[in-house]
Amino acid sequence: MATNPRYDPERRDRIIDACLDVIAERGVAGTTHRRVAEAAGVPLGSMTYHFDGMDDLLRAAFTRLSHTIADGFEARLGHDMTRDQAKDAVVDLIQQDVFAGHRELVLSHELYTLAARDERYRELTTAWMARSRVALERHFDPTTARLLDATIEGISIHSALDVTPTDRALIRELVDRVVGP
CATH class of the missing domain: 1.10.10.60 (Homeodomain-like)
Structure with a gap:
């Protein structure tokens, strides 16, 4: 046939x-x-x-991106672990997932720019952040999860703009300072 x-x-x-x-x-x-x-x-x-047009295509593309990134948070943090293991998972998330490649950093920043100007794209980033925080809240209190989420975003901005890679020890120190002992 x-x-x-x-x-x-x-x-x-x-x-x-x-x-x-x-x-x-x-x-x-x-x-x-x-x-x-x-x-x-x-x-x-x-x-x-x-x-239906370029906006429909962009929304579909950025929806896929935000779901992929949130899925990564859930995969790293979705199971039971000790507090130290959770901190290591956050470091791995930053170093291996968020910093995985320049492409993802550029794409997320393109989405942030759209979200800053357009409420419909802000809905995507809000849902993405909510999923990320829920994954973080499996191991950290809500305030710490929010601070970690903001820290991860801040590190991604620096990583996208800095020519010197951020090393694991510095990332771990940052996570330790946010999370505490």
Whole structure:
């Protein structure tokens, strides 16, 4: 039985992934339907078939990004552990997940910029922060979880802008100071 070349159940997901790649390379301002379609290897017409416009595509892409990052928090902090293990998990989260690559840092900052200007994107960042804090609150009181979440965001900003990588010992000292003994 011949397959229909137009039937492509993974096309929408490929478009979203390609959109994130284009944003990472060119920023939101440089992201167009044409560039995303080319990066996804799909006809330009697929863009309007799957998305109501650029805003719909951006929201889908940034929703995927925020869920992926929040999933990482939950994976690192989602199980029972001692307080020291939880602190180590936060250090691992910062060093191995948040600092995993320049791409994720750029993408999250592009989302922050949109969220600062547009309430609809702020809803995404608010939900993302809430999920991150719930994961942190499995091991730390709500105030400490909030401070850790803000610290992680601050470190990510410094990491995106600083040419010198932040070493593990410094990250651990920072977590120890926020969390306490």
